[in-house]
Amino acid sequence: MFTKITESLKSAIKHLRHFDDEASLKRVLEDLRKALLKSDVYHKVVKELIAKVEIRTKELGIGKEHFTKALEETLYETLAIAGTQGFVFASKPPTVVLMAGLQGSGKTTTTAKIARYLKERGKKVLLVGADLQRLAAVEQLRQLAAQIDVEFISAETPVEAGIAALKLAADRLFDVVIIDTAGRLAIDEALMQELDTVKAATKPHEVFYVADSMTGQDAIKTAESFHAKIALTGVILTKFDGDSTGGIAIGLASQLGVPLRFVGTGEKVGDLELFLPDRIVTRLLGGGDIASLAEKVSSVIDEKKAKEITKKIKKGSFNFNDFLAQVEQMGKLGNMKSLISLIPGAGNLADKLGDMDLEHSGEMRHIRAMIQSMTPKEREDPDLITPSRKSRIANGAGLKIDEVNRFFKQFRNGAKMAKQFAGKGGMERFGALLSQQNRVRA
Ligand SMILES: Nc1nc2c(ncn2[C@@H]2O[C@H](COP(=O)(O)OP(=O)(O)OP(=O)(O)O)[C@@H](O)[C@H]2O)c(=O)[nH]1
Numbered sequence: 001m002f003t004k005i006t007e008s009l010k011s012a013i014k015h016l017r018h019f020d021d022e023a024s025l026k027r028v029l030e031d032l033r034k035a036l037l038k039s040d041v042y043h044k045v046v047k048e049l050i051a052k053v054e055i056r057t058k059e060l061g062i063g064k065e066h067f068t069k070a071l072e073e074t075l076y077e078t079l080a081i082a083g084t085q086g087f088v089f090a091s092k093p094p095t096v097v098l099m100a101g102l103q104g105s106g107k108t109t110t111t112a113k114i115a116r117y118l119k120e121r122g123k124k125v126l127l128v129g130a131d132l133q134r135l136a137a138v139e140q141l142r143q144l145a146a147q148i149d150v151e152f153i154s155a156e157t158p159v160e161a162g163i164a165a166l167k168l169a170a171d172r173l174f175d176v177v178i179i180d181t182a183g184r185l186a187i188d189e190a191l192m193q194e195l196d197t198v199k200a201a202t203k204p205h206e207v208f209y210v211a212d213s214m215t216g217q218d219a220i221k222t223a224e225s226f227h228a229k230i231a232l233t234g235v236i237l238t239k240f241d242g243d244s245t246g247g248i249a250i251g252l253a254s255q256l257g258v259p260l261r262f263v264g265t266g267e268k269v270g271d272l273e274l275f276l277p278d279r280i281v282t283r284l285l286g287g288g289d290i291a292s293l294a295e296k297v298s299s300v301i302d303e304k305k306a307k308e309i310t311k312k313i314k315k316g317s318f319n320f321n322d323f324l325a326q327v328e329q330m331g332k333l334g335n336m337k338s339l340i341s342l343i344p345g346a347g348n349l350a351d352k353l354g355d356m357d358l359e360h361s362g363e364m365r366h367i368r369a370m371i372q373s374m375t376p377k378e379r380e381d382p383d384l385i386t387p388s389r390k391s392r393i394a395n396g397a398g399l400k401i402d403e404v405n406r407f408f409k410q411f412r413n414g415a416k417m418a419k420q421f422a423g424k425g426g427m428e429r430f431g432a433l434l435s436q437q438n439r440v441r442a
């Protein structure tokens with residue numbers, strides 16, 4: 001895992017080196033495009049998203065935080081467009097809900113889940129078995145209804161079941177009627193017709209489309225056909241407990257313009273949650289690929305810093321602040337290799353270094369403590385540091401004076417060496433030195 005991140009950082013740095021910030025952003029956006037597509041976000045939506053993120057990042061100023069902020073905001077906006085979340089009651093009961101969706105998407109389970117959700121909120125719910133394609137389907141819902149202790153009704157045909165349910169609801173004052181319907185493996189005319197007839201007979205306030213979040217891009221097209229025929233008013237994403245990235249939600253929300261209401265998070269009747277845009281955003285951003293993009297943007301910025309530092313090294317004005325910045329940089333990148341590959345022209349040298357993890361070595365902690373014990377002026381100009389100041393630094397860092405002296409010597413030698421290497425032909429000499437050291441070590 002760690003190696004993978006480092007590798008991608010390294011290659012990002014390599015890629016980004018020769019571009020100015022805007023070109024680098026373009027590159028990162030291209031990576032974002034691929035990552036979103038991989039997360040099953042619908043291609044049309046991806047295009048719009050990228051355009052928005054680009055504009056927003058530029059407005060804020062190119063940088064890691066700004067890129068992440070722009071991305072988060074855009075994703076959130078895309079998901080929240082359609083408004084209402086959760087359940088909405090009709091002004092006059094009963095609120096009638098028609099459930100639709102492909103076979104196995106989770107309609108029957110979700111019907112029971114919503115019933116339970118409403119019952120817990122004190123509502124009187126009637127479940128309607130209108131999937132009469134299979135006897136087992138009616139039985140499945142009947143059992144679920146019994147399990148959560150809500151009433152159930154069915155009939156010979158879907159329309160008859162719907163009409164009987166409405167009559168019962170009026171007579172016995174039910175608050176909500178939820179009609180479970182049949183699914184097909186793919187959309188077909190007969191299914192749509194059946195749904196349409198049930199809809200005409202029951203005039204539902206809500207038509208919920210139940211979508212399996214594990215399905216890919218074609219889920220959007222399917223949902224669009226349902227929407228065109230029976231005018232969906234809400235979407236419920238099921239199987240969100242699986243490996244899905246949630247990318248499909250982004251497409252559904254923005255392509256249909258229909259609000260996502262609930263998310264199914266398991267097989268049990270209690271596994272239903274209100275749809276919250278932030279959750280999907282977090283899930284998408286947490287999915288490795290996209291998270292590492294933000295890192296790439298930060299490497300663009302670090303690249304700029306690295307150039308400044310190289311300039312300073314060449315002028316011989318490299319000081320403790322620069323050194324600390326380098327150490328921090330190393331902390332971010334994780335190992336020495338990455339730092340070396342930041343030095344212009346030193347790309348191949350990185351491979352010659354072993355996997356030295358300086359950041360976590362005790363020595364690096366000491367160095368950091370020493371620099372942090374210096375005054376700002378001392379950090380700017382190492383020559384200011386007299387022996388008495390050195391002992392103060394040693395005290396501040398909790399080290400012996402010998403250790404501080406050794407560090408100063410190393411720093412001076414290092415700065416001198418760096419200056420040499422930053423000159424023409426320096427990299428070759430640096431490389432020779434490194435392989436020499438590696439041989440000695442081996
Ligand atoms: N893990 C998980 N499984 C779910 C979820 N929702 C439904 N399922 C499972 O998905 C399978 C199909 O669920 P059903 O509710 O029968 O789906 P359906 O859409 O009614 O299917 P048909 O009636 O055949 O069209 C069952 O095994 C459910 O337990 C969910 O949110 N998470």
Ligand SMILES: [Mg+2]
Binds near residue numbers: 107108181
């Ligand atoms: Mg079913």
